Amino acid sequence: MIQRLHRFAVAAIAVLAGIAMAFIPFLNAAHAAESLISADDLGKDVTLTVKGTESLANHTLVAYRLGDYSAARTDGTNLTGYDIKDSGYATQVNAAIVAAGIDTSNSDPVAYEASDPMPWVASHLLQASKYPYADDNAHQPNLRAFLTELMAQMSQVTAVENTSYPLSASDSDNKTATATVKPGLYVVFDRTIANKADTVASDTASIPMFNGTGVHFGDTVLTKLVNGDTTYDLGTVDYKVTSSTVTKKIIDSDDKAVDYATANIGQRLKFQLTTTVPNWTGYKNKYSFIVKDELSKGLSFDNAGITVKVTTTDNPTGTTLEVGDGKGYQTSRESKSDGSEEIRFILAPQTSDWVNDIRNDATGPEASNLVRNDETKALFPVGATVTITYYAYLDKDAIVDSTGNPNSAYVDYSHNPNDPDDVERSEKSTVKVYTGQLTITKTDVKGKVLAGAEFQVLDAQNNPVTFMDSSTGDYRVADNGEKNAQQNLVTTVKTPASGVLTFTGLAPGNYTVKETKSPFAGGNLTLPTFTTTLSITTPEATAETEHPATVASSSISGSTGDVNKLVTVAQDNATVVNPRNLMEMPKTGAAWLAIYAVAALFFALGGILLLVKSRRNRDDE
Numbered sequence: 001m002i003q004r005l006h007r008f009a010v011a012a013i014a015v016l017a018g019i020a021m022a023f024i025p026f027l028n029a030a031h032a033a034e035s036l037i038s039a040d041d042l043g044k045d046v047t048l049t050v051k052g053t054e055s056l057a058n059h060t061l062v063a064y065r066l067g068d069y070s071a072a073r074t075d076g077t078n079l080t081g082y083d084i085k086d087s088g089y090a091t092q093v094n095a096a097i098v099a100a101g102i103d104t105s106n107s108d109p110v111a112y113e114a115s116d117p118m119p120w121v122a123s124h125l126l127q128a129s130k131y132p133y134a135d136d137n138a139h140q141p142n143l144r145a146f147l148t149e150l151m152a153q154m155s156q157v158t159a160v161e162n163t164s165y166p167l168s169a170s171d172s173d174n175k176t177a178t179a180t181v182k183p184g185l186y187v188v189f190d191r192t193i194a195n196k197a198d199t200v201a202s203d204t205a206s207i208p209m210f211n212g213t214g215v216h217f218g219d220t221v222l223t224k225l226v227n228g229d230t231t232y233d234l235g236t237v238d239y240k241v242t243s244s245t246v247t248k249k250i251i252d253s254d255d256k257a258v259d260y261a262t263a264n265i266g267q268r269l270k271f272q273l274t275t276t277v278p279n280w281t282g283y284k285n286k287y288s289f290i291v292k293d294e295l296s297k298g299l300s301f302d303n304a305g306i307t308v309k310v311t312t313t314d315n316p317t318g319t320t321l322e323v324g325d326g327k328g329y330q331t332s333r334e335s336k337s338d339g340s341e342e343i344r345f346i347l348a349p350q351t352s353d354w355v356n357d358i359r360n361d362a363t364g365p366e367a368s369n370l371v372r373n374d375e376t377k378a379l380f381p382v383g384a385t386v387t388i389t390y391y392a393y394l395d396k397d398a399i400v401d402s403t404g405n406p407n408s409a410y411v412d413y414s415h416n417p418n419d420p421d422d423v424e425r426s427e428k429s430t431v432k433v434y435t436g437q438l439t440i441t442k443t444d445v446k447g448k449v450l451a452g453a454e455f456q457v458l459d460a461q462n463n464p465v466t467f468m469d470s471s472t473g474d475y476r477v478a479d480n481g482e483k484n485a486q487q488n489l490v491t492t493v494k495t496p497a498s499g500v501l502t503f504t505g506l507a508p509g510n511y512t513v514k515e516t517k518s519p520f521a522g523g524n525l526t527l528p529t530f531t532t533t534l535s536i537t538t539p540e541a542t543a544e545t546e547h548p549a550t551v552a553s554s555s556i557s558g559s560t561g562d563v564n565k566l567v568t569v570a571q572d573n574a575t576v577v578n579p580r581n582l583m584e585m586p587k588t589g590a591a592w593l594a595i596y597a598v599a600a601l602f603f604a605l606g607g608i609l610l611l612v613k614s615r616r617n618r619d620d621e
Contacts, residue, residue, distance in 0.1 A: 034080055037072040041216040042183055048213055050167055050177045050188060052239035057174040058202065060191040061167040064159065066093060067118035067185040074217050078224040079234065082215075084185060086116040088160030093117045096149035102142075118185065121146065144281045147208040151189060151417065152284055183215045188237055194422030201424050205416040207282025209237040240282070241415065246275040246291060248409040248429035251389075260404070260432045260540045263394045265477040265505030268302065269433060273345070273388040273409050277310075277380045280370045286420040287370040289347045289380070290412045291388060297339035298398030298405035299433065300479075302391040306331065308345065312384045319379070325349055328379060339397060345388050348376040394433055396468075396479040400504045401536065401552045404432035436536040436554035437504040439573045440513060442495045449499025450578055454517035456492050457503055460510045464491035467503065472496055477505030492516060506554075508536050512561070513574065520580050528576055530562040532569060 048063055050056065065087045072082035086093075094114045097104060104112035104120065112120040125143040167177040167188065190205040214223035214235040225232045249257035251270040263269060273291055280287035295301055308329045311318035321328025330349035334342045350367035370380045380386075398405050408430040415424035442450045457465045467475035469488040473496040478489055495501055511534060515527040534556050542548040556574060559567040568575045 034073045034075050037074055037215055037217055041218070042069050042072060044183070044216040045180045046183050046213045046215065046221060047235060048165070048167070048179050048181045048186055048188075048211075049236045050209065050239050051236060052175050052177075052241075054201070055169065055174040056177045056239065057169045058192070059169075059177070059205070060193070061177050061188060062191055063165045063167060063179055063181060063186045063188045064089065064154065065163040065182060065184040065186050067122065069183050069212075069215060072215055074222055075226070076217075077222075078226040078231065079215060079222045080226055082212075084118045084122050086118050087163050087184060089154070089157070089163075090115055090117055092150060092153040092157060093121065096146055096153045097121075099149040099153070100145040102146060122185065143210065144207075147187060147210055148282050148284050148417075150187060151208050151282075154187075154189070181213060183213045185212045186210070190239075191418065192416065194416040194419035196419065196422045199412060199423055199425035201415065203416060203422065204241050204424060205418055206240045207242075207279075207417050209240060211235070211237045240279075242278040242280065242413065243415075243424075243426075244275060244278040244289070244411045244413045245426050246273055246409050246411045246429050248273055248293070248407065248431050250431050250433070258431075260434065260538060262434045262436070262508050262536050262538075264507035265394050265396060265398055265435060266479045266483070267394050267507065268391050269299075269394065270389065270391055271407065271431070275386050275388075275411055277370070277382055277384045277386060278413050279382050280377075280380075280414075281382065283371055283414060283417050283420050285371070286414070288368045288412070288414045288420060288423055289370050290368050290423075291345040291347070291386070291409065292412060293343045293345070293390075293407065293409045294428075295341045295343065295392055295407055296399075296405050298395055299341075299407060300393045300395040300481075301333065301341060301343055302393060305389070305391045307387075307389045308347075309387045309389075310380065310384050311387070312381055318387070321379070343390070347386065348372060348380060393480055394435060394505075396476065396482060396505075398433075398435050398505060400435055400437050401554055404434040404538070404552055406430050406432050432538075432540070434536050434538055434552045435504070436506050436508060436534055436552075437502060437572060438506065438511070438532070438534055438554065438556050439503070440495075440501040441573055441575045442499045442501070442519070443575060443577055445577055445579050449495075449497075450519045451495050451497045451499060452517075452519040453495045453499075453515060453576075453578065454492050455495075455501065456514045456516055458512040458514060462512070465503075465506070465511075466491055467493060473498060473500050474502045474504070477503075495519070506534055508534050510534075513576075515576065515578075518578055520578060526564060526566070526579060528562055528564060528566040530559040530567045530574070532556045532558050532560075532574060534572075 050061055066089055067084040068087050070083045070085045073080045094117050097117060102125070106124060110119045110123050125146055162182065165179040165181050167179040170176055170178045188209040192203055192205040194205070195203045212225070212234050214221050216222075223234050225234055249259065249272045250261045251272055252258050252261060257272060261269060271293075273293065275291060278287075278289065306323070308321040308323075309318040310321060323329055323331065326349060328348070330346040332344045332346065334344075336342065346368045348368055348370045350369050350372065370376055392407070394405065408428040410428045411426040412423040413426070414420040414422070416422045440455065442453045444450055459465055466478045466483060466489050468478050468482060469490045470493075475490075475493050483489065493501055510531055512529065512531045514529045518527060534554060536552055536554050537549050538552045539549045554572045556569055556572055559569050559574065566577045566579075
């Protein structure tokens with residue numbers, strides 16, 4: 001057998017040159033001065049190790065030896081080849097190969113034998129290199145497809161004596177689990193029980209792991225396999241768990257992705273969610289993948305304009321998915337008791353008799369399954385980027401300044417192949433939308449507040465801002481639903497007894513405040529108009545400064561156009577003064593300057609007339 005495996009290895013290396021294989025090909029390679037390893041050394045115990053990036057303390061790991069080393073060769077430093085024989089699981093291995101649809105007709109270098117399939121498995125089921133421990137092509141099953149089916153075949157099997165070993169966490173941080181085993185080819189199953197009552201990572205489980213052990217050569221344990229120019233590690237497998245994250249952004253008017261934005265109530269905002277298809281290999285019948293987005297009470301989801309696109313390195317322009325039951329994606333929404341709303345983007349929704357389209361606000365089962373068939377696997381290849389774009393409006397419930405209006409996204413995804421309905425929840429990615437305010441205080445020249453003054457607020461395009469009517473002086477920008485209802489809308493507002501007007505739901509920018517009616521009879525000759533700039537200071541914008549803000553706050557600056565000096569601006573307030581008569585007007589204002597100019601003109605004319613008269617008198621003399 002060693003000679004036959006040797007010939008196969010040379011041919012395989014010629015074909016696969018330059019490919020970084022993601023599994024250990026248990027093949028022989030030609031080396032000078034090779035020696036056979038003794039039967040005594042082949043029978044000595046070795047260590048099998050599982051390495052993880054998180055604690056393995058609460059995980060149930062079991063290793064099964066599928067094949068025994070019946071012979072092995074070494075160059076004195078590394079293992080260079082070995083023969084394999086069945087360890088007692090031929091029935092399960094054969095059933096897994098059949099279930100995976102693997103073609104076993106290739107007999108070079110060894111023919112397939114159902115009674116002893118492991119030599120053929122080691123020689124032919126080369127792992128794909130394109131994805132980490134994943135199938136290269138859904139239509140050409142390989143080692144991963146075999147192991148996925150093998151996990152199902154061995155789920156209820158009684159272990160053959162002396163072939164099954166539990167692995168226990170062994171190091172100080174429990175990231176390594178080990179077992180002392182007989183040499184051979186091993187599959188390691190993670191039997192950790194899923195807990196569907198939570199969405200945390202503690203009950204995550206690895207997909208099946210596969211590797212060969214090292215062997216003794218005298219006093220040395222050989223833990224390297226040399227295959228041509230490539231060396232592989234033996235006796236160690238990586239704990240292979242799936243994971244996912246999502247990134248939430250707001251797309252601003254310059255088409256830039258940002259973490260926060262400012263807007264006025266009623267403004268339509270564009271949001272983008274970006275995630276990566278997790279490694280669904282190792283999941284036989286189902287893999288759930290749902291992107292969820294929480295809109296706070298001040299944001300209203302827009303049913304129109306949703307796009308979901310999948311891109312890969314081979315398809316950078318991407319594939320835009322169709323919406324609908326049994327198609328690329330489906331959507332649902334759920335209103336929460338606090339007024340927020342959760343939007344769910346269900347990828348590869350299961351075919352069923354329910355319709356769960358967001359466009360009719362229906363609800364129903366949320367069955368996502370990326371591995372439903374070859375088409376869904378091809379639509380959602382491992383590692384592909386999924387980009388979801390949608391719109392929402394800032395609405396009447398928006399928080400002004402303060403903590404803003406947060407919007408958080410996360411992913412619920414299968415993380416335990418023992419029960420794919422058990423999901424893990426990724427960390428949230430949060431963006432915020434802020435809206436601002438300004439106030440006007442109306443007084444007379446002595447500072448007494450005045451009721452009954454009327455104003456308009458004009459935006460940068462000189463359009464009157466539409467507010468919801470108020471008797472208290474608190475005017476909020478009307479949202480789209482309120483504008484459509486055409487009730488209680490005003491563009492001209494009136495100061496209440498307090499003399500204070502508060503305008504909320506405004507985006508940063510320039511606003512022109514125009515007094516249209518004086519509280520005094522006959523006082524309309526000196527109505528002030530001025531333009532001021534509203535700004536919103538946010539925690540995000542000041543995060544790198546010496547004194548970062550903890551909450552957002554509005555402020556205004558400038559009073560351009562206030563020719564009569566009747567406006568004083570401080571922080572977010574503009575105090576607008578109404579004089580009762582001309583004598584109360586500021587002496588430095590435009591009105592008095594005009595009076596001064598007229599008076600000066602009269603004096604000048606008087607002087608000229610006197611000069612002319614004086615000359616005439618001299619002429620008469």
